[in-house]
Amino acid sequence: MSALQEVVNDTQPVETTPKKYMALGTTASVVVVLLLCLAPLIAKNFVIFQMTMVLIYAIAVLALNILTGGSGQFSLGQSAFYAVGAYSSAILMENFGVNYALTLPISGAICFLCGYLFGLPALRLSGIYLALATFALATAMPQLLKLHYFEHWTGGVQGLVITKPDAPFGLPMSQDMWLYYFVLVVSMVIYVASVNLLKSRSGRAMMAIRDNEIAASAMGVDVARYKTLAFGVSAGITGVAGGLGAIAVQFVAPDSYTIQLAIALFLGMVVGGVGWLPGSIVGAAFIVFVPNIAEEFSKGLSGAVFGVILVLIIFLLPHGSRQIAYTVQNWVHKLGRRG
Amino acid sequence: MTQAQVSSSASPLLAVRDVSVVFGGIVALNGISFNMQKGQILGLIGPNGAGKTTLFNCLSRLYQPSKGDILLEGESILTRPPHRIAEIGIGRTFQNVALFPNMSVVDNVRVGAHCRTNSDIVSDSLRMPWIRSSEKALNKKVDDILGYLELRNVAHTTVSGLPFGTQKRVELARALAAEPKILLLDEPAGGLNHEEVYILGDLVRRIRDDRGITVLLVEHHMGMVMSTADYVVALNFGRKLAEGTPTQVQNDPDVIKAYLGSKDEQ
Ligand SMILES: Nc1ncnc2c1ncn2[C@@H]1O[C@H](COP(=O)(O)OP(=O)(O)OP(=O)(O)O)[C@@H](O)[C@H]1O
Ligand SMILES: [Mg+2]
Numbered sequence: 001m002s003a004l005q006e007v008v009n010d011t012q013p014v015e016t017t018p019k020k021y022m023a024l025g026t027t028a029s030v031v032v033v034l035l036l037c038l039a040p041l042i043a044k045n046f047v048i049f050q051m052t053m054v055l056i057y058a059i060a061v062l063a064l065n066i067l068t069g070g071s072g073q074f075s076l077g078q079s080a081f082y083a084v085g086a087y088s089s090a091i092l093m094e095n096f097g098v099n100y101a102l103t104l105p106i107s108g109a110i111c112f113l114c115g116y117l118f119g120l121p122a123l124r125l126s127g128i129y130l131a132l133a134t135f136a137l138a139t140a141m142p143q144l145l146k147l148h149y150f151e152h153w154t155g156g157v158q159g160l161v162i163t164k165p166d167a168p169f170g171l172p173m174s175q176d177m178w179l180y181y182f183v184l185v186v187s188m189v190i191y192v193a194s195v196n197l198l199k200s201r202s203g204r205a206m207m208a209i210r211d212n213e214i215a216a217s218a219m220g221v222d223v224a225r226y227k228t229l230a231f232g233v234s235a236g237i238t239g240v241a242g243g244l245g246a247i248a249v250q251f252v253a254p255d256s257y258t259i260q261l262a263i264a265l266f267l268g269m270v271v272g273g274v275g276w277l278p279g280s281i282v283g284a285a286f287i288v289f290v291p292n293i294a295e296e297f298s299k300g301l302s303g304a305v306f307g308v309i310l311v312l313i314i315f316l317l318p319h320g321s322r323q324i325a326y327t328v329q330n331w332v333h334k335l336g337r338r339g
Numbered sequence: 340m341t342q343a344q345v346s347s348s349a350s351p352l353l354a355v356r357d358v359s360v361v362f363g364g365i366v367a368l369n370g371i372s373f374n375m376q377k378g379q380i381l382g383l384i385g386p387n388g389a390g391k392t393t394l395f396n397c398l399s400r401l402y403q404p405s406k407g408d409i410l411l412e413g414e415s416i417l418t419r420p421p422h423r424i425a426e427i428g429i430g431r432t433f434q435n436v437a438l439f440p441n442m443s444v445v446d447n448v449r450v451g452a453h454c455r456t457n458s459d460i461v462s463d464s465l466r467m468p469w470i471r472s473s474e475k476a477l478n479k480k481v482d483d484i485l486g487y488l489e490l491r492n493v494a495h496t497t498v499s500g501l502p503f504g505t506q507k508r509v510e511l512a513r514a515l516a517a518e519p520k521i522l523l524l525d526e527p528a529g530g531l532n533h534e535e536v537y538i539l540g541d542l543v544r545r546i547r548d549d550r551g552i553t554v555l556l557v558e559h560h561m562g563m564v565m566s567t568a569d570y571v572v573a574l575n576f577g578r579k580l581a582e583g584t585p586t587q588v589q590n591d592p593d594v595i596k597a598y599l600g601s602k603d604e605q
Contacts (some may be wrong), residue, residue, distance in 0.1 A: 193464040200463035200470065201449075201456055204442070208450045211439035218399050218437075219517065220425035275441075309475030314369055 024278045024325075033188070040180050048176045049248070050288055052172035056244045057284035059190055061268040062277055063237035069275025071199055071230035072210025074127065077118075078265045080141040081111045081235040083257035085242025087145065090160045090252045100165050100247050104186065107243040108236045115235020119228035138259040145254035159253030162246055174250030183244055190237055195277055197233070205229050210337045224284050247266055273320030286313075292321075350413070352377040352553055353398075353521055358407035360393050367393040369577040370407070375521065379552045380547055382568030382585065384561070386597055389544075389574040392434055395523050398555075399431055400424050411521070425454040430519030432510040434526050434557075440499035443508050444490060447498055448481045451516030481516060487592045488512045488542075503530045517547070521553045522546070528560045536560055540567040565589060573597070 017122035024032065027131050036055075040048045060082055067073050068158025088107035092098040118137065120255050125133055143306070149196045154160070197203050204224045208216035246252045271286045293307035317323045351374035360368040368390045375381050383391050396402040398409060400421040409416050411427055419427070430451075439447050456477060463472050485491045486506050493501060498509060507527060516523055524543070528536045540563045546552055558564045564571065566586065571588040573580040581591040588594055 100450045118378045196466045197464040198459060200466070200474075201453065201458040202460045202463045204446055204450050205453060207442055207446070208453075211441050212437050214401065215433065215437035215439065216423045216450065218401075218425065218431055219450050219513065220422055221450070233460060 006141055025329075028325075032281075034182055035087075040177050045174055045176045048174075048180050052176070052180045052183050052248050053181070053245070054281065054288045055187045056241050056248060057265070057268060057287055058281040059187050059241035059244070059281045060238050060265050061287075062191065062194055062280035063234045063241065063271060063282055064265050064269045065272070065275065065277055066194055066198065066206075066237070067230050067234035068269060069277075070203060070210065071206040071227055073122070073227060073230060074131040075231075075234070075263050076131050076259070076266060077133040077137035078234075079239050079257045079259060079262035080134075080137045081115060081238040082242035082245065082261060082265075083115055083141050083145065083252075083254075085111050085239030086246035086252045086257065087154060087160075087242075088239065089243030090162050090246045093162055093247075095141050096151065097218045101182070104240050104243045106115070108240040110292065111239025112232045112236030114239075116228050116232035118235070119231030122231065123224050123227055134262075135259065138262045142258055154254075157254065159251060159256075160248045162252070163309070165247065179248055183248070186240065186244065191277065194237070198277070203227070257331040267310065268301065271310075271320050273322030276320065276322040276325075278325070279321045342465075346408045349541075351375055351410075351411060353555075354392070354410040354413075356408045356410065357411060358394070358397060360390070360397060360402055361405050366577050367387075368397070368404070371574070371577075372407075373572050373579065373582055375553060375555065376570075377553055378547065378551060379570055380543065380568045382564040382571040383467045383555060383558075383574065384564055384571060384588070384594075385574035385580070386474060388422075388576075390577040391574060392525055393577075394574075395431060395525055395555075395557065398424075398429055398523060402475055405501070425517050425519075428518070428520030429523065430514040430517045430521070431523035432507070432514055432525055432527060434529070436506050436510055438498045438502070438506055438510055438513070441497060443495050443497055444501075444512075445481055445494045446487070447509055448484060448512045448516045449477060451513035452477055452480065454517055484512050484515050504535060511542075515550070515552075519552060521555060523555045523557075525557045526559060527556070528558055528563050536563050537566070543567050561589075577592075
């Protein structure tokens with residue numbers, strides 16, 4: 001219990017807390033957005049695809065960050081919501097001919113509802129017990145998707161194949177590049193809305209619950225309501241990520257959404273920095289690229305190499321990538337004062 | 340019922356009627372009754388384990404009395420869930436400071452105003468114009484309170500890094516942000532030095548005078564209670580020993596006996 005809880009409680013910033021502790025400053029935001037916009041122009045199609053996956057996982061990591069960093073609840077079950085989002089989009093596109101972009105809000109809404117409903121019984125659990133309940137959800141999901149009863153919709157063990165969308169209006173762009181920019185826009189919208197949310201009255205209520213439930217309740221915060229809402233919002237955003245993932249991979253199958261995905265998202269959150277939303281993209285890059293890097297080191301021992309890299313990061317950067325961001329920020333400040 | 344005496348201004352703001360609380364075998368409160376008048380500073384004293392915090396927890400609905408009733412302006416509060424207590428005007432601080440440690444001072448105080456503001460997650464995420472204007476009004480209010488309690492210079496500091504005395508003031512600021520009718524202060528002077536205690540006493544009186552807030556003050560520091568409170572209720576082992584003006588209670592033989600009986604109190 002304590003090891004998990006420390007992740008949440010021990011989120012004190014390295015030095016002084018800057019005012020914009022949840023988001024990036026304006027300059028940093030502009031730089032990051034520019035980099036993300038320009039990068040695909042010099043990259044190969046396969047790399048663009050990988051970058052698209054980074055953005056998609058970043059959305060899913062951000063969703064977990066709202067739940068854990070924001071409201072202090074754990075989840076090892078995010079893969080289940082990701083799966084529901086992916087299948088919802090896939091079924092809507094392939095069986096009902098719904099436009100891919102339109103499937104996303106629907107998948108998000110379906111997952112919001114699932115998360116909200118799951119959050120209701122989860123109210124009685126906290127810490128490690130909640131982690132276990134969500135773990136059970138994650139292990140059950142692939143089996144549910146394989147059920148004979150749903151096979152007509154889900155395609156059973158085979159899964160569903162999805163057609164990749166072309167760039168609209170005859171834009172001279174490869175499918176991969178179009179999808180990258182599409183995902184980039186969606187992720188920026190979700191990021192801005194999430195920052196808004198965490199900085200708002202609702203976000204403060206969630207963080208108050210994370211820090212002290214009894215005090216939050218004495219201040220008039222309806223603890224049950226905000227905890228379930230946090231679950232709903234987190235699941236909804238994860239569902240959008242799942243939908244985008246299905247479109248990008250052009251395929252959904254039960255075994256793509258196992259507990260391993262949930263653990264990867266959890267790692268992404270820790271590496272990015274719990275409660276620090278911009279870290280989500282760093283965490284996502286970690287879970288997309290580091291396993292490949294580990295494989296290049298040694299084919300047979302890639303798992304061990306990955307483990308070593310992970311442990312090193314946790315040792316050197318216990319606050320995740322936010323720690324690097326603060327260090328850089330302090331340097332810039334010092335340079336600014338000298339110059 | 341004693342509501343026949345409507346003519347007098349004596350209808351109490353808060354009435355505690357025959358309240359008992361039992362934990363397993365321990366009777367933490369045993370048939371406690373007293374009234375609080377509007378604008379009063381009522382001191383609640385008693386040795387360790389007398390039941391003072393237990394009474395506070397009944398008032399904020401963390402504990403359910405096994406017997407009796409608690410009325411605010413004539414209406415029972417016992418049907419309300421804990422999170423609907425702030426909105427009817429009961430605010431509190433905690434004996435061992437219960438702030439939101441990873442949040443900044445301003446954010447702590449903003450949460451204090453939760454029950455006085457409105458929003459929903461969709462409008463919050465989209466930062467609708469009405470959200471912007473209500474946040475602006477909130478910031479103004481929070482800034483006023485921080486100025487009032489001389490906390491402006493730590494406004495953006497994370498609470499966990501502040502000294503204990505400052506944290507207690509932040510907790511007071513958070514409670515004021517809820518615009519309470521009654522403020523429950525559980526040992527606000529704990530951990531303060533002699534001089535700070537009297538400054539705090541003045542502050543409590545000022546809060547009452549400036550903002551018309553009725554105060555229920557639990558404090559072990561007798562000097563502070565006697566110089567700050569208008570009226571005192573003394574508890575021991577969950578029973579009411581005495582009530583009256585500070586001088587009356589101080590000279591009550593039962594109270595003297597209770598305090599001499601427990602060596603660690605002056
Ligand atoms: N949640 C609880 N469970 C069991 N017993 C409790 C609980 N809360 C309080 N008590 C018991 O009730 C009695 C009154 O405790 P309370 O905390 O109200 O005393 P107090 O007057 O606030 O004391 P102090 O001055 O030390 O703060 C004590 O015997 C205490 O052990
Ligand atoms: Mg106490």
